[in-house]
Amino acid sequence: KQEVTQIPAALSVPEGENLVLNCSFTDSAIYNLQWFRQDPGKGLTSLLLIQSSQREQTSGRLNASLDKSSGRSTLYIAASQPGDSATYLCAVYGNNRLAFGKGNQVVVIP
């Protein structure tokens, strides 16, 4: 069974600092990995999707890397803003299902 772990569970950073969110998974036989953003009481917004053959994906201030062999992914958010405050979920797709981590709860302090 795929286990997805996200560290740290929660963090607060001052505005302008770079954010580094970590995700690890136990089964490297994955099809792809996605990072989502979730605001309180809301659904999921897909941020980045990395196919298993890719090493990283970038979108604006966001960059996600994938090291499938070691079972790790990192989401970098450059120059954080208060609007980046949310919970970030990592999910790996394999065996016809998405397995989610518990999320990194981020607060960016103005």
Next chain:
Amino acid sequence: GAVVSQHPSRVICKSGTSVKIECRSLDFQATTMFWYRQFPKKSLMLMATSNEGSKATYEQGVEKDKFLINHASLTLSTLTVTSAHPEDSSFYICSARAQGRTPSSLRTDTQYFGPGTRLTVL
């Protein structure tokens, strides 16, 4: 814009009643939809995989007679929580996998998530 809708977004019901939640894919067909449940500060837990025209596949520990799933068309799946109890209160999220003909803005075989339904059982 949203590619998957859920209705209602929020529902409060009395214990013992049944509640139906709809999940619709907008502008694309989804032969497979998924229902998740999320508890506060917990990850999403897959409840079942909904297949158009056939029975849903339930995850271990999920009561199929309590959580009825109907995937009657390529764009609609419904989850009915029967005889709801306070412990069924949760955030329910559906997703739809884009398959076959999809708009160019969407990626085939990717799950797109609905905005979620907050269920409160009194």
